[in-house]
Amino acid sequence: MVGAVLLALTLGLVTAVNPILGIGAFAGLAALVAFARSGAVAVCTFTALTYGDIITEYTGPALSPLKLAGGALILLAAVSLALHRRRATSGIAGDPVAELLANQSPGWRQHPLTVALVVGFVAWALSSAAWATDLAQVKTLTMRLVTDALVFLAVPVFVRSTSHLRMLGWTALAGGTLSALYGMVAHANLAGRSIGTFTDPNEFAAALVPAMAFGLPLAESSNSVLARWAGRFGVAICLAGVLASGSRGGLLAMLVAFTLVLLGSRGRERVRLTGWTCMAIACGAAWLVLTPAGSMVAARLSDHDSSGRAELWTVAVRELKSEPLHGVGLGNYPVVSKYFVDGLANQDLFLRDARTTHSTPLELLAELGIVGITLYYAFIAACISAGIRATRLARRLDDLRLAAAARGMVAGILAAISATFFLSNQYQELTWVLCGACIAAYTVARRQAALVDARALLEGDLVDEPG
Template sequence: MALPQRLEARTLGLIAFVVAISLMVGVAAGIQPRYGVAAALGLTFAGAVLANLTLGVLLFTLLSFLEVVNAGSGAVSFMKVAGLIVFLSWLAAQTLHTRTRAGRALFVSAPVLSTGVVAFVAWSVMSAAWAVDSGTAVSSSSRFVLDALLFPVVFGAIRRREHVVWFIAAFVIGAVISAMIGLAQSGGGRLAGGIGDFDAEAALLVTAMTLDAGLIATLPRGSALRSLAIVAAVIMGVAMIDTGSRGGVVALGVVLLAAVIFGGRWRRRAVVVAAVVAVLVPFYFFLLAPSAAIQHLNSDSSTGRTDLWRVGIKMWEANPVLGVGAGNFPVTAVQYVQSSGPLTRADVIVDVPHVTHNTYLEILDELGPLGLIALLTIAIGSIASALRAARLYERAGQQKFGLMSRSIALALVGLLSADFFISNEYEHLLWLLLAVPPALLALARSDARALTR
């Protein structure tokens, strides 16, 4: 076949493929509009990921803030499919570029953290053997597997210092969009944002504000980008208070305290920022915050969280070694109601079973001490990697990236502090942020060697 004929055949084939995909999207939109939206987003996302893995990770970060685009549930949600696409793209890149894979091995950069990830996922999968509901354990473990795959993906996607800046920017932009959705929809009530949950939204807003503070401190004074970052901080701060989340307020306080303790050469600025926040937050809270948020923060009425914690403690006492199996807290909680003493909100356990509303207690209940130790190994290892990267950059005279590395460590401290009040172990954004420091540390080591030659 002549070249023009081959090109014509390829063109016709491409047109036929595009028409077929368009028809499928149209049918999906006709059945349910949100399915059509999800299909269109999915095609756009898949194209971006195949073109550039780094861009795919940035888009995945951005979309993770918008749970409203999730057209499915359970094991086939949009974000799970998106995560799988990102992983397959990374796998293809690793197959084609073996030198990159050998030179930037994740286990070499962060062996303890990597071991913790493998151990955590393996133990979760094994828990199906003794779980009350093995199907739930398998389903929950599959979610952990997808989250754990973000570690090698992010490690392969973040190859330059600029990629770290882009990731932080994507995280902040996603948080701002989520906050603006909440501000537009709250109507004077508590703000749930694009995440759809008051406490989870507050936790992520505190995290994003911490990352944004690193951007503000390092961007040139008077620049348009710095002004936008400041506006973003104001929007996120207002939205965080409007959630009325006690956990969010606690997480913000922990971040400010940690910034003073681990601020290094930036400690004085951290003290100033902490003082300003200590003045502005009460000012907005007492004068401008929605009444629903104020009432919730001031209320001493039970939301059921303390009852869930009491049941969770009893569950661990009854299963101190292995736990009840991944995802099995809601399934088995009703068995411990009577032994937990008087409960004010038994309905959140009996009628509509809830999760523990404490990430660490839930992991302890479901996976036992070994599961909790593995999770803490991941968390501490990630924070330590970010702080080590900060010190390497600062010694090399790269103060800007040293500060950004510290902001990532502080953001993790804030998010992990908020997790005392929510069950957040499956959150993609938590695992994305945990996955960044190993790549950051590898970059810092490489840059430090290059600068000392």
């Protein structure tokens, strides 16, 4: 009681001196209490904040809500793991069902190779400080990679059921929908391209597509008519946002997402999804052809101008050729690019304003070499594999709700990866959350399968007992 009074007085004094800081401290404290009560809420809150990039413009990057939520999520995951190790399981020996329910260890413990790959990737990025020109860039981006990796490990700690996975998917769809709606209502754009709650149209589109891919299977597998229509509305708004962004990578990712969602569906759901997809494509094409805004976007998409990407990619290839094994160092592509511009028409592009490659594969190759890109995509492939296995296992268990969530995550990751061919976005937090969710989905599916087997075994033992 005394502690609560002192805390309230402290918050009051801080608010009196600096209202913004006081309100932020109160909101952070309230969020921490909510996170402690439900780790799944913490994961969903972090996911929702990945769509609030514009908030950083007001808070500054050091104290952005996303960073604070990520730190709280990681801290609570560490505490949860520590408590799990000390949790007693006495009194359940001999009861296979109770033993199974008591075993709630995080899913990544069953995926040592995946953990080894992500640790290896982060370690390789950090080791690039040994040959990088700018050590500060390596330090800054390594810290971001470490945070992303810890978030990936934290997600399976808290996401432990089908309802948690579906809640995460609905959160992503809601975040994408609200971001796109903000762009429409506030006319948030950059050079005529919608940016929603982001600062870059390509990043905006790259965030909307995974939300669509994850949310659409959830909506169509819902038993509630209201939920199905709400999901369709959200997907339609996100589709409009992607089109308004004029992002080539976003359109490619959207095609990948819709294709994967359709191929992964079954029965009546496939029929419904095919109909809605055809309608969405028709509406999108009509908007591009018949409206002034759509005509501007169509003109940009059909323009052969690469927005400087050709030169950026040429420099990346030259950097790769100079150091094919280990690259030039994490974050050092823009630092050393000025030494690889001979013969390029737009040399000022690198001398005046250093940029990223606008292509994640090329940036990884240029900065971390063949070793770095192999570790990164092997990690992504391992997570996708876990999601695919979760989908298959859920279908064998006839758990269509879990299967829909798992295949939505797989489609979301592949869509996000497709968008990165035209965007340097390997640090996008949403992708790392989805990777962790794939591990969680496989753990949930395995636990349900083991629970069914344990119950069958128990019933068999009971049947075999003498009358």
